[in-house]
Amino acid sequence: MPLDPTHTALGTWSGGHFMHYGEPLDDARLAALLRPGDDVRTVLTADAYGAGEADRVLGQALTGLDRDAYCLIGAVGHDFYQGEREGARGFPRFTDPRLRTEAEYGAYLRTATEASLERLGVERLDLLLLHNPDRRGYTSPAVWEGLEALRDAGLTRRLGIAPGPANGFTLDLIECFERFGDLIDWTMIILNPLEPWPGELVLPAAEAHGVDLITRVVDYGGLFHDDLAPGQAFARGDHRSFRPGGWVERGLERLARMRPIAERHDLSMLGLACQWDLAHARVRCTVPTLIQEGGPDAKPVEAKRAELAAVPAEVVLSKEEVAEIRSIGDNTGSMALKGAAPEFEGPPASDRWPLTAELAELGRRWGIDPEIDLRRAAA
Numbered sequence: 001m002p003l004d005p006t007h008t009a010l011g012t013w014s015g016g017h018f019m020h021y022g023e024p025l026d027d028a029r030l031a032a033l034l035r036p037g038d039d040v041r042t043v044l045t046a047d048a049y050g051a052g053e054a055d056r057v058l059g060q061a062l063t064g065l066d067r068d069a070y071c072l073i074g075a076v077g078h079d080f081y082q083g084e085r086e087g088a089r090g091f092p093r094f095t096d097p098r099l100r101t102e103a104e105y106g107a108y109l110r111t112a113t114e115a116s117l118e119r120l121g122v123e124r125l126d127l128l129l130l131h132n133p134d135r136r137g138y139t140s141p142a143v144w145e146g147l148e149a150l151r152d153a154g155l156t157r158r159l160g161i162a163p164g165p166a167n168g169f170t171l172d173l174i175e176c177f178e179r180f181g182d183l184i185d186w187t188m189i190i191l192n193p194l195e196p197w198p199g200e201l202v203l204p205a206a207e208a209h210g211v212d213l214i215t216r217v218v219d220y221g222g223l224f225h226d227d228l229a230p231g232q233a234f235a236r237g238d239h240r241s242f243r244p245g246g247w248v249e250r251g252l253e254r255l256a257r258m259r260p261i262a263e264r265h266d267l268s269m270l271g272l273a274c275q276w277d278l279a280h281a282r283v284r285c286t287v288p289t290l291i292q293e294g295g296p297d298a299k300p301v302e303a304k305r306a307e308l309a310a311v312p313a314e315v316v317l318s319k320e321e322v323a324e325i326r327s328i329g330d331n332t333g334s335m336a337l338k339g340a341a342p343e344f345e346g347p348p349a350s351d352r353w354p355l356t357a358e359l360a361e362l363g364r365r366w367g368i369d370p371e372i373d374l375r376r377a378a379a
Helices: 027-034 049-062 102-120 135-139 141-152 170-180 199-209 247-264 269-278 301-309 319-329 357-365
Strands: 009-011 042-044 071-076 125-131 156-162 186-190 212-216 283-287
Touching: 009 283, 027 049, 027 301, 042 049, 042 283, 049 102, 071 102, 102 125, 102 141, 125 141, 125 186, 135 170, 141 156, 141 170, 170 186, 170 199, 170 357, 186 199, 186 283, 199 212, 247 269, 247 319, 269 283, 269 301, 269 319
Parallel strands: 009 042, 042 071, 071 125, 125 156, 156 186, 186 212, 212 283
Antiparallel strands: none
16 A cells, blocks of 8 residues: 655755765665665655765665555756756756746656656655746646646656745745645645744645645754754855854754753654644654764764654644744744745846735735745844
């Protein structure tokens, strides 16, 4: 019997090999980390990671497993076949008009998905996500017709969307639910106890449209793995080195206030973060980044997987505890958001664009005032 996403999951961005977090694992250790089993049965990849290399490593990890024993989630959206890498922004989205017209979207999606499946060594995905779409990806019927054709062809059982790579896209995502909600089974968002905003703003729309949620960045840059220290040094190029100064110290202070709740339920701090996410409506799957920190005394990444595997499927936190954790971790207005946001000025980019009157009105229908709820707070 095929599986839908389970309450915990592994992502190929873990292990520092394809995304720069901590020490990179070698292929064999990474494949072992990612191999789904009775402890964690869902695994995610994206074709753009390592320009297909993440698919291949995961394919090695899946070798010999019963196909119905695990849930496999893929993602396509960045064109590394014809597009040229644009520095830190990565490869362009396949919807970039420099690459193709709307009439060609479906053919690209088919080619990219079939290539990913070939690297993975399987015939189908359980869920295919539209990865980091630009504005066209949220609004173009041609994109969603192309995705629907892949589902109808049996290349995937479910469809969804994964906004990113940074935080935001709130109104765009809700609009996408309204336009194409009959096709969207799952959505991936950023949500964790130190980053409730703005992900929490899409929860009512997900509930109304019957969309289940996968949450990422559950570990908040590794902080909930409980092995970062004040003054932590990060290697050059580590994604966390771009966070604002003092984020580790501020986060540790808040973790200390949450720790009694974790101890009350015999949870690790990672377990607390996952449980907090799962306590929210429509959140069905949590996928933290498993990071191998440097140094001889660092917690092994395999131990972090074991902590993830120990997370109870049933929510053990009370409503009062969920609210208390949210209050401690409140980050409202802490950053400039991607997608349609009131602060944006200038020509549209691949990950930011103007806030239109139509999107502002959509927000108000869902109780979101963009000028108040989507704007970075004054320093």
